[in-house]
Amino acid sequence: MITVGITYDRVKWEEKALLKAVKKRNLQLRLVDSKEIYLDTLEEPEEVRSTFGDIVVQRCISHFRGLHLAAVLESKGLTVINPFKVSEVCGNKLYTTLALIKAGVPVPKTLIAFTEKGALKALDALGYPAVLKPVSGSWGRLIALVKSREAAQAIIEAREEIRNALLQIYYFQEYVERPPRDIRTLVVGDEVVAAAYRYSRVGEWRTNVARGGVSKACPLTDELKEIAFRAAEAVGGGVLAVDCMESPEGLLVHEVNGRAEFRGLSSATKIDIADKIIDYVVGVAKK
């Protein structure tokens, strides 16, 4: 019998749905709260397996916690979904953008700088409005729509005051002239299982559900399927939420999430996404 592990730091709607999907099947479950444990790097692989299972669905919200956990588990021969390498790429917006470009997936024009001086030069090259994002972050946090050079100076100065190495990496994107929505698709293995529009709430330009965005069903066209699948493959494949925007020139991928949130997508499409994920996990475990 396969033993499926789920590692987490907070049980949200998605984790509950995954738990239910595991319990429905003839599977053993190991539920591990990453906040309660420690890992011994010299531990025997069998010991690690008895705690975590044969295959682990890594669901820690803290990106770095999940990444380090995956590193240890993989070193002991366990299969982690998503794998360390995939999480590493998806946990950094620049790494993701570079992987997408390499695979020929269309992305918004993106510039990188490392200092205030470089950042202002980048903005002069890109023009206003522009979007500034932390390379690692989620739920739309600290993402700024920069409308003028004066606003840019203020934002950059504030960032320079925060002693955080990653915030000194300036990731700028052209502002994509899109409808007040983006599209979230979910890729599970080689299947694009669902898509939903996310409309931003009134008074908010970001479409994140965490910022009051609302999910509505979106037709899963061949174009959407193709771009989502290619984006997922570009970062190494697995269970991935691919987010794209409808630019005047066509779809652009702005993000691939390695720890997908799919509550909005599930309610908008009535597709049992957790079920699809656990089917995939079982398939990988059997290989």
Ligand SMILES: Nc1ncnc2c1ncn2[C@@H]1O[C@H](COP(=O)(O)OP(=O)(O)OP(=O)(O)O)[C@@H](O)[C@H]1O
């Ligand atoms: N270049 C852009 N042009 C226009 N709107 C953008 C652009 N980039 C991002 N947005 C809007 O801002 C939202 C947040 O951006 P993004 O998805 O890149 O970061 P995030 O949501 O913080 O990261 P995560 O999805 O990992 O939580 C997007 O969903 C989209 O609505």
Ligand SMILES: [Mg+2]
């Ligand atoms: Mg996003």
